[in-house]
Amino acid sequence: MSTDARVSCVSLSFRRPDGGEVFSGLDFSVGPGRTGLIGLNGCGKSTLMRLIAGELTPRAETVSVRGGLGHLPQTVVLDTALRVDQVLGIAERRAALDAVESGDVRAEHFAVIGDDWDVEERSLAALDGLGLGHIGLDRAVGEMSGGECVLLRLAALLLRDPGVLLLDEPTNNLDAYARRRLYDVVDAWTGTLLVVSHDRELLERVDRIADLREGEVTWYGGNLPAYEEALAVEQEAARRTVRAAESDVQRQRCELASAHVTLARRRRYGQKMWDTKREPKVVMGQRRRAAQVSAGKHRVLHAERLAAAEERLGEAEAAVRQDEEIRIELPGTRVHQGTEVLLLRDPVPPYGPPLRGELTVRGPERIALTGRNGAGKTALLRTMAGELSPLSGEAGPLVATGYLPQRLDVLDDDASVARNVARAAPERTENAVRARLARFLFKGAAADRPASTLSGGERFRATLAMLLLADPAPRLLLLDEPTNSLDLASVRRLSEALAAYEGALIVASHDVPFLESIGITRWLRLDGELRDTTPEAVRAGR
The missing domain is CATH 3.40.50.300 (P-loop containing nucleotide triphosphate hydrolases)
Structure with a gap:
């Protein structure tokens, strides 16, 4: 396994088939070690993994991978008619080995085997290491559970000894025993590992966290608990900055209002002097022009200070995360x-x-x-x-x-989120459906998106809404x-x-x-x- 394996993305840009922008100029690089990629559902985690794996094509050739790459997708679909050795990619070498052992010494068999004479032993060891030692190499995929299929696909990747391993929600469908086996793989990994997961125990095993948010990645050293602690400190500091910025804006508004009052008094005083003609016109004209220039500079100065304070407040507010929560009453x-x-x-x-x-x-x-x-x-x-x-x-x-x-x-993939929910609650009006959907964070145009365009988390929310609002x-x-x-x-x-x-x-x-x-x-x-x-x-x- 190469210890200099690395993934690099430079100015990565990608749009969904419906035209929605996922990435625009993303720079992302990850090297040896275990990296946890986290972020809100729909932010593009799985899309990024598929772009790195070459399953999707960015708008420009901006992805490079050093070292062999293995990708375990979020949904593992295997042909149920395949045998285990076929999924592992060793069926031809097994057949050639069997032929040689039976006395058939044709050159083509040796060409297929190469130097891999212990392929069966290595394959069985890989299966056993993932708790699949009982299934054997001749078993049909259709006889295996969903969790066993996930581990089988992982075993096939490990046999190729990749330098870079991408795992997208790998513990989905795995029981506690199988999860412990996968944790062992992660603990022992010496190459470059990038994992998307919600599994806290898995994310406690990573070396760093990459937080994907609004098309950008923020890096945090340490595992998930370290990330959560750092984020809590960061967010508290951001909230203090917001409070300070709000106070500054209020102060600048008060000073601007006070300046307007002072300038208004000066104008009234100057007008009174003009009306009573207590001084020569030339002197009063000079005083008026000087007052107007001073007033203009004063207003501009306070307006600029207020605008700067409001800009700082906007920047401070943007640093505070405002993730919406599902709100329902049932x-x-x-x-x-x-x-x-x-x-x-x-x-x-x-x-x-x-x-x-x-x-x-x-x-x-x-x-x-x-x-x-x-x-x-x-x-x-x-x-x-x-x-x-x-x-x-x-x-x-x-x-x-x-x-x-x-x-x-x-869900009906061709129908919108709103139409799917309305199908489960035919007595409700469209406005009622949309009002309830907003509480599941499908607001406005989001409720009109076809179900086929939803991310895994969005699809879950839509299904949950259809279920609970029925x-x-x-x-x-x-x-x-x-x-x-x-x-x-x-x-x-x-x-x-x-x-x-x-x-x-x-x-x-x-x-x-x-x-x-x-x-x-x-x-x-x-x-x-x-x-x-x-x-x-x-x-x-x-």
Whole structure:
């Protein structure tokens, strides 16, 4: 692995297909070490990663990469018909090795193998290092869980030994055990690593933070806690500067007003002297002209001071972050204590493992559903939501239910955000829909954007709005890995939005800090049956 691997972007400019500008003259360079790239959803983090990876083309050739590059995108899609060795890119070498071992010594086999005689051993070691040692090289991708596919794609990248590794939300869909394996990769990395993530534990492992905001990057040394501490100090200083600038503006306005009063008095006095002709006209004319010149200079001086003070205030205010928060009120979601909202009894979903046991959800319970990748959490949630009918047993909601799927594929990509929400609430007027959407930060023209143009976080907000503003309001909310694709600020916004929700809540997630922030009252682990667990056990991958 090259220790001088580096990514450089010079005057990088890029526009979305709809014409919206993402970057204009961005200079960005990152070298050896682990860098966390953070920023609000929609600011262009994934776009920047794709530009570096060569998947998107900037308006000018402004991106250079020194050292081999590996890119793990936010959404990993693999052909389910492929075998593991094909995804790893070693199928031809395996076949050539098998042929040679069988006695076929044709030159083409040796040409394919080259010096890579231990390719199988290295591949199995890479899989084992990521907790995939059990899957083997001949297994079909279609038999693997989403989290296993993410790790498989990462194993394929690591086998190429890149100098630069780009990870875009790599812990999405990974259970606690798999996350620990990925953390090990990050801890051991000696090349250049650039990672986009909302995972606090992952961002605690980086060496520096690159904060992408309004098309520019601000650098902070240290990991996420160090960044948050530095940002808090910076913002407090910015707020003090604003207060000082406001005081200065007020003082300059008072001085300008006082100067106008003084000059008005002088004018009245001069007019009185002129009217009473107490002095010769020549003298009075000279006094008037001198007073006018002095008054003009005085006004200009105070006006310039006020303009300078107002400019300093504007600069100070621009340094204070004013990130908007989701504001919603959901009285229609209230569920009274003791009210049964969901009943499960030995359900067997159409796919995934069967579930033994019973579960009754009563009142505004908040339940965390945890478990290893492939345990069947998504299938169970879809069965709870009524999207899937159990092959046997009983599973079903007893109240109006909203289901937020992991893939956020419930939006019509060709329709606007407002039209999607209106579809879920046909009784509401357009003005009512737009007023409610504004509380989800879709204001004015933003509500008219096609769903296909939304970033991951924006798409999440639009889906959440459609879900919570539906008629009737959901009194049971089922969320499948809701923090996937969300930045740190959006995770906080989601927590605040759920604080206003008064119904029952079941959340499938591996994000323990998020689950703790939303007031989970019961922790369950899916492992053939639902078992009570603790947040400490979830963190440890048990």
